[in-house]
Structures are given as structure tokens and as C-alpha cells.
Amino acid sequence: MASKKETSSATESLLQNYGDLLFDLCESALWSPGSAQVAFRSILKKLVRQKKSLAFIENERGWVLAVAFAELKRLARNHGRKLSASEQIQLDGNTNVSSRLKQFESYFQRLSFDDQMLLILRDKYGLPYREIASATGFPEGTIKVRRQQALRTLEEWVWDRT
Amino acid sequence: MGVGPDMNCFQWQNLASDYLDGALMGALKREADEHLEECEDCGDRQKHYRILVSAISNQPRSVLPIPIRRAPFSATFAIRDAMRRQSIRSRWEAVPWYLRTALEGTSIVFLIIFAISLGPRVRALYERNIEHRLAAFNESFRLAEFSDDLEAVQDEPSYGGAPATIALSRGIPAESLDGVPAAETEEFSGETEEETTVVESHASSAGNAAIKVGNSEVWRFNYKTDSPHELRARVIQALKALNFDLTTAAATGIEAPGGIQFDLLVSQAQVVALKQELEKIAPVPAAAIPQGPKYVETSANLHPVTLTESFAWYRSRSKRALPKGKARVVIWLSQM
Numbered sequence: 361m362a363s364k365k366e367t368s369s370a371t372e373s374l375l376q377n378y379g380d381l382l383f384d385l386c387e388s389a390l391w392s393p394g395s396a397q398v399a400f401r402s403i404l405k406k407l408v409r410q411k412k413s414l415a416f417i418e419n420e421r422g423w424v425l426a427v428a429f430a431e432l433k434r435l436a437r438n439h440g441r442k443l444s445a446s447e448q449i450q451l452d453g454n455t456n457v458s459s460r461l462k463q464f465e466s467y468f469q470r471l472s473f474d475d476q477m478l479l480i481l482r483d484k485y486g487l488p489y490r491e492i493a494s495a496t497g498f499p500e501g502t503i504k505v506r507r508q509q510a511l512r513t514l515e516e517w518v519w520d521r522t
Numbered sequence: 523m524g525v526g527p528d529m530n531c532f533q534w535q536n537l538a539s540d541y542l543d544g545a546l547m548g549a550l551k552r553e554a555d556e557h558l559e560e561c562e563d564c565g566d567r568q569k570h571y572r573i574l575v576s577a578i579s580n581q582p583r584s585v586l587p588i589p590i591r592r593a594p595f596s597a598t599f600a601i602r603d604a605m606r607r608q609s610i611r612s613r614w615e616a617v618p619w620y621l622r623t624a625l626e627g628t629s630i631v632f633l634i635i636f637a638i639s640l641g642p643r644v645r646a647l648y649e650r651n652i653e654h655r656l657a658a659f660n661e662s663f664r665l666a667e668f669s670d671d672l673e674a675v676q677d678e679p680s681y682g683g684a685p686a687t688i689a690l691s692r693g694i695p696a697e698s699l700d701g702v703p704a705a706e707t708e709e710f711s712g713e714t715e716e717e718t719t720v721v722e723s724h725a726s727s728a729g730n731a732a733i734k735v736g737n738s739e740v741w742r743f744n745y746k747t748d749s750p751h752e753l754r755a756r757v758i759q760a761l762k763a764l765n766f767d768l769t770t771a772a773a774t775g776i777e778a779p780g781g782i783q784f785d786l787l788v789s790q791a792q793v794v795a796l797k798q799e800l801e802k803i804a805p806v807p808a809a810a811i812p813q814g815p816k817y818v819e820t821s822a823n824l825h826p827v828t829l830t831e832s833f834a835w836y837r838s839r840s841k842r843a844l845p846k847g848k849a850r851v852v853i854w855l856s857q858m
Contacts, residue, residue, distance in 0.1 A: 371594065375586070375591055375594060379586040379591060380583070380584075380585050380586050382586075383584055383585070383586040383587075383590070384583045384584040384585075387584045388581070396584075397590065400586075400590065400594070401594060401595060404594050404595070405595070438615050461573075461577070464574075464577050465581075468578070479578050480578070480581075483575045483578040483579050484578050484579055484581055484583075486579075504539040504540065505536070505539070507539050508535065508536075508538045508539040511538070511539075511542075511571050511574055511575070512535070512538075512567070514574050515567060515570045515571065515574060518570070518574070519566075519570055
């Protein structure tokens with residue numbers, strides 16, 4: 361039976377509105393269900409704690425994403441999935457585009473955390489640049505440029521344009 | 523904002539993100555389209571970008587599991603152990619770097635100090651091992667040196683064989699020559715101090731009657747002399763007087779570095795008599811003679827012997843068992 365603390369209204373509203381988004385974001389960033397659970401719990405604790413102290417939140421989703429981004433970045437340093445040497449060699453050894461596309465997720469993991477998050481927030485969730493900028497702390501122009509550079513890097517890996 | 527009639531690839535790259543999003547309008551979009559039609563490379567890139575964006579958008583989306591939704595702070599899954607291991611690792615890495623560095627550095631320093639402190643102990647063990655091996659080598663060397671003794675001893679019917687053979691060829695501890703009882707003496711129990719004390723002067727025969735010879739004892743008689751060969755003749759004479767078997771080389775004296783050694787296996791009953799005989803031939807020290815050195819008669823002939831000789835005897839327990847009823851007697855005539 362859940363404790364009173366766990367079913368507080370703040371927690372319930374956050375879970376209701378952003379639970380799926382946060383959990384999926386955690387799994388996308390950390391690529392591990394276990395790590396994602398730890399990250400989700402940590403993010404939710406921070407959100408609940410901050411929500412109690414904040415009187416009014418202008419852009420709630422932006423605030424949630426900002427807290428999530430900062431926490432995921434911290435956790436990704438220790439729990440982010442890193443490709444092993446054999447996996448790297450296998451990726452570089454793919455000879456045709458179709459096999460590389462099949463391993464698109466592995467190529468995606470090669471990108472830095474920031475680039476991965478930019479592409480996820482923009483291309484997976486379709487969030488506007490303004491919201492992504494408030495979540496990540498990067499200017500909008502920088503986000504566009506970094507997105508283009510990340511796509512170009514992926515394109516070079518998959519289509520062997522190096 | 524237009525970029526000119528001929529948009530180059532670099533300019534198109536800068537606008538690629540907006541072009542993908544369909545955010546370009548008017549003249550800019552027209553120029554970008556024209557560039558893509560003209561530039562095959564940029565056209566291919568654009569197609570690839572769209573494929574990549576669709577691949578990202580088509581990634582599966584996870585739904586918050588119901589147990590976590592119900593109890594987000596306490597729900598755990600079967601992978602708890604893996605997470606616990608990860609959390610332990612992350613807990614350590616969550617410690618500030620300067621604390622981690624200080625703790626790790628301190629641990630390394632303590633490990634180094636501990637390793638250094640082990641050095642003398644390891645060295646002591648090594649030296650002890652060397653000493654044991656040296657002692658074993660010396661023992662085997664003496665075995666080889668007195669091989670005649672070994673053969674003679676092995677002919678003894680009552681002799682046990684190898685263990686007693688080895689006992690007969692043991693050397694004399696250096697301390698015995700100085701009159702200090704050897705380490706073996708400490709192993710001997712039940713004796714009075716008088717019996718174990720080394721006698722440096724001409725011993726009186728008054729206490730000899732009270733001496734009891736025990737089992738597995740080694741009796742050592744040490745002479746310091748200028749002429750071991752002369753004294754050797756006297757010892758042989760004393761042994762003959764007691765009807766000892768002098769057929770073996772050890773019984774007649776073997777020349778060793780530093781002197782001559784007699785090594786005998788005698789019955790316990792004969793030890794005291796032998797002691798008395800040996801005491802008789804032990805000369806009086808020069809300090810006790812008021813008028814210079816004197817000449818001592820020997821049965822062989824008159825040989826001038828300088829009276830600077832010293833005599834000492836002691837007994838100890840043999841570390842190796844001797845035949846029952848037997849005692850080992852070692853007479854050492856050392857060259858002064």
C-alpha cells in the first residue's frame with residue numbers, strides 16, 4: 361500500500377502529466393531499464409521537492425524537462441551506456457547502408473549526451489526550440505546548429521561519408 | 523533574408539535544420555530548393571537527414587510501468603541487485619572528487635607503508651631459510667668428509683643405521699672451545715649445574731663417581747694444544763688402556779681443519795672411565811706452573827710439549843637417537 365507521501369497531490373499530478381514522458385526520456389538517455397528507474401525516481405523527488413517551494417511555474421513542462429535534463433546529464437556520466445571496443449569495431453565494419461541502418465541505435469549511442477537529447481527532444485517528441493532551449497540551457501541558434509551537426513555526423517557514419 | 527542567387531553548400535548546411543522542419547519561407551526556401559536540385563551532394567544529405575529524423579521519431583516510446591506509477595519511490599523490479607551494484611558504484615562516484623582523491627591517496631600510502639614494513643620480515647624469513655640450507659649443506663659436507671666413519675659405524679651390529687650415523691659425524695660447536703656450554707646443553711634437563719659446567723682446568727676425580735651417564739648423550743672433550751699429533755698419541759694410548767676398539771679411523775683420530783677429532787660410540791658404563799683417563803692426560807695450564815714450561819712424558823717417547831694446553835669437557839643430549847646403552851664421545855684436539 362503506497363504511503364501518504366508517495367500519493368501526494370504534487371506527485372500525482374506530475375505522474376499524471378509527465379510520467380510517461382519522463383520515463384521514456386530516462387530510458388532513451390540511459391538505455392537501461394534499471395538505470396532509467398533510478399533516474400526517474402531521482403528526477404521525481406527533485407520535482408516534488410521543488411514544486412512545494414515554487415509558488416507559480418510559468419512553463420511547467422519546460423521546468424520538468426530542465427530538471428530532468430540536468431539530472432540525466434549527471435547520471436549519464438556514470439550510468440550511460442558505452443559501446444565496448446568489439447561493438448565499435450563491428451559498427452565500423454558494417455559494409456552496407458542497410459545493415460548500418462539496422463544498427464541505427466548503436467550509432468545513435470555514439471553521439472554525445474547533449475546531441476542525443478537534442479535529437480530526442482526535437483525529432484522524437486517534436487518540442488519547439490524555445491522549450492528545448494529552456495530545458496537544456498543552450499540558445500536556440502546553438503540548438504539548431506548542434507542538431508544539424510549531429511545529423512551530419514550520423515549521416516557520415518551510416519552512409520560512410522568520412 | 524536571402525543568401526544570394528547562388529546558395530553554396532556551406533550556407534545550405536546552416537539552414538538544413540530549418541529546411542528539415544519546413545520553417546524556411548519565401549525566397550530562402552526557393553534558393554534552398556534550387557541548390558538541392560543543382561548540388562547532388564547536398565541533395566543526398568537532405569534525403570539522408572529525413573531518413574535519420576524518421577528513424578529517431580519512430581523509436582519506441584516506453585510507458586511508465588504501473589507499479590512505479592502507484593509507488594514511484596519504493597517500487598523495485600527483479601533487477602534490484604544490478605541497480606544496487608550500480609548505486610554502490612554511483613554512491614562512491616557521487617562523493618566529491620577531492621574527498622575521493624584524498625581517500626584513495628591515503629589508502630595507497632598505507633598500502634605502500636605496509637608493503638615496506640613487510641620487507642624486513644620477508645628478509646628474515648629468507649635469511650633463516652638460507653641458514654637452514656647452509657646447515658644442511660655443512661652437515662652433508664661432514665658426512666662426505668667422514669665417510670670412513672660412516673662405514674665403520676654401519677658395521678656395528680647394534681647400530682640403528684642412518685640416523686645414528688649422522689649423529690656421529692656432527693661437528694663441535696664453536697662455543698665449546700671457549701668453555702661456554704653449547705646450545706644442545708640447554709636441551710638437557712635434570713642435571714646439576716656442576717655436571718654441565720665446562721671444566722677448564724684439570725678436573726678432579728672426586729665428582730666423577732657421582733656422574734650418571736644418560737641415554738642418547740654426547741660427551742665432548744676439547745683440548746687446545748700446540749701439537750695435536752703428540753696429544754693424539756696419548757689419547758690413543760688412553761683408549762687402548764680401556765680396551766676400546768680402535769679399528770676405525772674415527773677411533774684413532776681424523777685430521778680435520780683446525781685439529782684432530784676422535785668420534786666414538788661407547789657404552790654408557792665406559793664413559794666415566796674414559797673421562798678419567800682423558801683428564802689424566804690433560805695437562806695443567808701454564809699459569810699454574812711456577813717455573814716455566816715443563817716437559818711431559820709420553821709413552822711414545824719424551825717429546826717436548828709446551829704446557830699451554832687447555833682442557834674442557836661437557837655433555838649434551840644428542841638430537842638424534844643413539845643405540846640404547848650407548849653414548850657418543852667426541853674428542854677434539856684443536857691446534858692453538
